Amino acid sequence: MTETPTTSPLPALWSNRSYHRKWLLKQADGLFDFFQAPSLNPKGGFYDLNRQGAPLATDNPLRGIHASARMVHCFAIGDLLGRPGSADMVDHGMSFLWNRHRDPQNGGYFWQVDDTGAADSSKQGYGHAFVLLAASSAKVVGHPLADAMLADITDVLDTKFWEPAHGAIAEEFSADWQPIPGYRGQNSNMHLTEALMAAFEATGERHYLDKAESIADLLINRRARDEAFRVAEHFNEQWTVDRSYYHPNEMFRPAGTTPGHWLEWARLVLQLWVLGGKRHDWMPEAARGLFFQSMSLGWDKEKGGFFYTLDWANVPDKTSKLWWPLCEGAAAAHFLNAHSPSDFHEESYRRIWSFIASHSLDRTFGGWHEELTEDLQPANSLFPGKGDIYHALQACLIPLFPADGSLTKMISETGGTL
Template sequence: MPEFSFTSSSPGAWRDAPWHRSWLTKQANILFGLFDPVAINPRGGFFDLDATGKPLPGKAVRPIHTTARAVHCYVIASLLGRPGSDRMIDHGMQYLWHGHRDGKHGGYMWSLDDDGPKDASKQGYGHAFVLLAASSAKLVGHPLADRMLADVTTVLNDRFWEEQHGAIAEEFERDWTPMRGYRGQNSNMHLTEALMAAYEATADQEYLRKAERIADLIINRRARECDFRVAEHFDERWAIDRSYRAVNEMFRPSGTTPGHWLEWARLALQLWVLGGKKHDWMPSAAEMLFRRSVELAWDGTKGGFFYTLDWADKPSFRFKPWWPIAEAAGAASFLAEHRPSAFHEEWYRRIWNTIAEAYIDREHGGWFEELDEQLRPAHSLFVGKADLYHALQACLIPLYPAQGSLTNMIRQRYDASSSKTSIDGDV
């Protein structure tokens, strides 16, 4: 696809342009409109959607991160004043507390179906999203938020956190028997996101301290050792395991996953701001993570980010899911604010041009969750439209200052100007 090269003499930043902001607002509303009418499963949790936006047939398995992310997204909707969002929040919180929460052994089970637990393991990735959901729900005063926040914090501290490493263990059996031999960055990355949200919701510095320790381990030490390629897989001592072969390509793909480099670029800048800008390594690391991603993983011929690379930096899985380019939009937005340059503005525009041309499903709504190498809709790993979280945040992050989480920035903006009904194209 032809690519326009932005220069320092080109017009101003798109993030400041009213038309661009209105366009992003419209896309966010379309995403909500796809999920609002059909997402609630009356048996608890939320349906995954097929490619046309209808609930997937069969006995619905509800993994915990799907429910928790929906809570987070509809807290965003509630903060923005979207009618009907509070019902979605309550539906998700009730299912997390009364369904996923393990009343016998403690913690939160990975997945449920209509008959109860489907996979009762206790996973760090899932608990990170419970922390995010509870922290977000606290911002809108949900009655379960404080109890859930205290409960999942205790579980993370007592069961998952490994102080000697400054990160969490990956997984346990239902009765907390350890599953040995593996540590993963993905669960710790999302815990970093959730810890920052918990800090913003409570002002408890311990959440921030843990987030900074995880970032130091995974980015300042291990990614720096790899010239800012983020390793995914580690042994129990947090030595990189380059030989790891995936059992689950969705959550633990082999090789490296550049979409996570992009996600970390934004999270590192957010953590830098929340920590008082005292860690000088964070903004420079964010710049390097973004640059490595676009240099090594962007398809210079067709556009889009390859899903995974091998350790020789060659594309391994060559298809192009929606979530890496969504994370790229958020990272480019944060960099454009904290490290403004023609380079970051050019990539911000290129990313959104590609999303608009290839990822947005104008027939059925939402985004295609997977494109093949030629940017055609595909379903090799992702079967429908299960996710609101990545695409929604990509649309909304550029509308707010890059000074914290999206939820907290919306809350602060509306607290400061509660009588204002619209803000430069905000939803």
């Protein structure tokens, strides 16, 4: 099932080549250029952008908490790199999270807000995970709100979302913390794992890492291992896989399995393995298995790109080719090249970046196409425009730094030397 690592991958990894590194940095600069000025909403928060790089809507647009928090995280990275104007973007986003997304009456953070207040007042684990990521990244750059937000979001996650009996978080509550029953999801817990590692790196507090290891053990070492290292997305409240789950929101809860998340977990478990002192032998094994299954089952061997979802018989279901699985695949391959080197991992790294260069970069307007049809034509069936810098920016920058932690940690430790 898994690819056997070798001690000598293809000569001269792309990530070590000067030209490739300059090319990646150029792509990162292009993403910063595309998003930095046009996305800033003077009334607070950030605009989602259309293909041309203009706001999709300027008349009281909705702002999702995950998008607000991701912008803080990404421009904290820009600030660490020394990109002018990034600190202002972090400050703008932190103020919006603290003063507009945060619920001063009941605690927690609203899922969506507009100019007038909460448009969707639900409290969702996915959104709260990204608040923790934003607060952690803001702490690394010394933002004055970071400590207060970090303490606040940590308390909310500990007292409202965390379920000690399972070692993971619940999914969703109403504004006044009434539980929304019947569902547990891996996506929110996966992103919380990323955020918990960032919080550990920013603070040195072990309890964050302990929770990250608990989630990974449940979802990957146990549940994904039971599924031949395919990551199940949907569960009941006892964390039993729900294979028949369907939700109309296919952006966040698509039916079946999502190979892009297998790739994302491959990187995250390797990062977790390093941060935890390389104590858990199952982690590199799982990372290799997850990556191998993604490339074997999820990659379109005829046209290229990753299918968005598969059914439980491994047949492509939603056949759109989205940008974010490509991003996660490139980042995972970089981590695997560092910790389980093999020709397969380097060949996959090159294949993914070659596909991105040929099909995902929008050479007319800038930014990346967030969605392609199965036949690789730009589309907007799931994503209305270009609303996200987070996945693509990290994909461009992760290979430029050691595969030993998050970007904020690695940039800080290396002084941003590229």
